[in-house]
Amino acid sequence: MTHVVTENCSQCRFTDCAVTCPVQCFHGDGERLYIDPEVCIDCNACIPACPVQAIREEFHLTPEQEHWREINAERAKDLPVISAKQQPLPTAEARRAELGF
Numbered sequence: 552m553t554h555v556v557t558e559n560c561s562q563c564r565f566t567d568c569a570v571t572c573p574v575q576c577f578h579g580d581g582e583r584l585y586i587d588p589e590v591c592i593d594c595n596a597c598i599p600a601c602p603v604q605a606i607r608e609e610f611h612l613t614p615e616q617e618h619w620r621e622i623n624a625e626r627a628k629d630l631p632v633i634s635a636k637q638q639p640l641p642t643a644e645a646r647r648a649e650l651g652f
């Protein structure tokens with residue numbers, strides 16, 4: 552099993568999740584982060600760290616979120632590991648408010 556970064560990460564990219572990961576399974580581009588399912592150990596540490604609840608356990612994905620499982624697996628392969636806190640995107644606070652968090 553794995554955890555999956557879903558749609559709420561887009562326009563946010565807060566990166567609080569990455570610093571909680573004991574196995575460095577987060578990878579990122581300029582838009583968002585992705586979890587490598589081959590590395591994630593399902594420790595759950597990242598879930599409460601995300602201010603916009605973007606991360607879900609794979610068995611809690613809704614049907615509309617299922618596609619994020621493959622996107623995370625594919626994108627994580629090609630992108631660098633992110634394990635330190637970075638500046639959120641300039642749109643992050645507005646997006647957080649829009650999402651109701």
Ligand code: F3S
Nearest residue numbers: 560565566567568601
């Ligand atoms: Fe994205 Fe939340 Fe992490 S917005 S970068 S999943 S803390």
